[in-house]
Amino acid sequence: MTDGVAERSRPRDRILETAQDMFHKHGIKGVGVDAITEAAGTNKMTLYRHFESKDELVIECLRATAAKASRIWDEFEARHPGDKLAQLHAWVQKASELLSVDSRGCDMANAAVELTEADHPARRVIKELKEAQREKLVALCRDAGIGQAELLADTLSLLLEGARVSMQSVGAEGPSAQFVRMAESLIASFRAR
Amino acid sequence: MTDGVAERSRPRDRILETAQDMFHKHGIKGVGVDAITEAAGTNKMTLYRHFESKDELVIECLRATAAKASRIWDEFEARHPGDKLAQLHAWVQKASELLSVDSRGCDMANAAVELTEADHPARRVIKELKEAQREKLVALCRDAGIGQAELLADTLSLLLEGARVSMQSVGAEGPSAQFVRMAESLIASFRAR
DNA sequence: TCTAAAAGTTACAGACCGGTAACACCCTAG
DNA sequence: CTAGGGTGTTACCGGTCTGTAACTTTTAGA
Incomplete structure (x- = not known):
């Protein structure tokens, strides 16, 4: 029962990897931070603790x-x-x-x-x-x-x-x-x- | 005191021309129908009387x-x-x-x-x-x-x-x-x- | 085991989105 | 002059968006 994308890595890494994949597939404006965090098996607050904004996440x-x-x-x-x-x-x-x-x-x-x-x-x-x-x-x-x-x-x-x-x-x-x-x-x- | 984009043509033509220009400059997801109609010197209702949806406007x-x-x-x-x-x-x-x-x-x-x-x-x-x-x-x-x-x-x-x-x-x-x-x-x- | 940091949870703010309803107006064709 | 279609205006709906606050739970290290 693995998480597919997620596995057991740190939330920051999961967010980064998931965001890369989703931005690639659906475009930047086509995917919201909620969708990313959910797919990464975490939540929005954790995202904003690691990245100061969506733009910053995009850059990373x-x-x-x-x-x-x-x-x-x-x-x-x-x-x-x-x-x-x-x-x-x-x-x-x-x-x-x-x-x-x-x-x-x-x-x-x-x-x-x-x-x-x-x-x-x-x-x-x-x-x-x-x-x-x-x-x-x-x-x-x-x-x-x-x-x-x-x-x-x-x-x-x-x-x-x-x-x-x-x-x-x-x-x-x-x-x-x-x-x-x-x-x-x-x-x-x-x-x- | 001309309208620049607008002149005195029909609303449908003004909307189409303005939308072309704005989609081109700012992307499709980067511009809303409100912004288009305002720049075209008209309003949202008139847009939706001539185009059944934003997607349809994009296609036109x-x-x-x-x-x-x-x-x-x-x-x-x-x-x-x-x-x-x-x-x-x-x-x-x-x-x-x-x-x-x-x-x-x-x-x-x-x-x-x-x-x-x-x-x-x-x-x-x-x-x-x-x-x-x-x-x-x-x-x-x-x-x-x-x-x-x-x-x-x-x-x-x-x-x-x-x-x-x-x-x-x-x-x-x-x-x-x-x-x-x-x-x-x-x-x-x-x-x- | 105790503590402190990291992560999860819930709720919310404020803005914008596409799309619609109801109604008032104006301008032109007959 | 008048009827009616095209247009303008305002208000609203439900949804989504980024970003934050306050609080609880889990996790990991000394």
Whole structure:
């Protein structure tokens, strides 16, 4: 009779994990703190003892998501130590796997779409995290020996971001279905010159 | 002393136009019907006499947006009659113009991100409209004499969709800044083979 | 075992939401 | 001039939202 999401961890961890999951699935404005705490097997007061507001919880969730993504990058290095080109291909492969398994795309991009207020506290965090990810991909492309590393990295970024949002509007059979082919031929053409 | 948004048109038209603008700027869940009717210089009862629900209003707004986009396509044909390749370049140019002028991206994609319920009435409309746009771009590529027209059209779609969402998370100086260069070299490479 | 912190419980405040009812008004078509 | 449809106004319903107060229970460490 386990709790599924909850298990027996500390309330703060359960709240954070549950909130990540629910924000991801239903959007930030689509889920209230009551629903989160109930799903996490706790209550609202406990949430507000650990997070000073819903916005702050959102930010913590985004940071946690980025940390998970970072762990995936560590896997690339572990599986293909030193071989940056193989890591780049692994990146494409992993991106397409996630596309086929999850139809809700990137939490940070989705949050940016939802939180339209220019001064929303989450916006600067989103920008920071996205910029860090961009730099990582640029570095990977450069270390893989590609000339115009920034341009390739940015193109791959836009393709992936587009695929993730396209899935949500037209579904998996839309343009996003060809993501791997696009990305691979793009890498090939950048390597050729 | 004009009303700005309102002028002296019929309440229904004012509501539709104002709602389009406000949904676009602040998101669907970010604006209430009260705010819309007030900005449109009318009241809630009048809105509900013309639209049976907020969801229905959202759908009408999406259709109106798609109709505006369709008028832009008519411009391409008017400016470059018969020259499909020139129209494709015009499409790239226009897309980048819109990117630099408006940072909130595509209403349909944004709505798909916000409205997470799988059976939301707006979702099927979004899918229909997006599929229609996809077919238009595929036809344009094919008529421009490009071999793998579907693949080029889908790649361009993902690039643009990605650019529009990337702008919202990292801003205009991010990867989306290179959209024109990416799109043009992509077209060139498809034409070359 | 005793204590203190963490967590649970209940109730509530105050705001906003989508949607409706009842009624008064105005403007135009006949 | 008059009838009637479109519009404006006010008030309200039931629900949901974030966030807080006050109090009780559980848990864990010395």
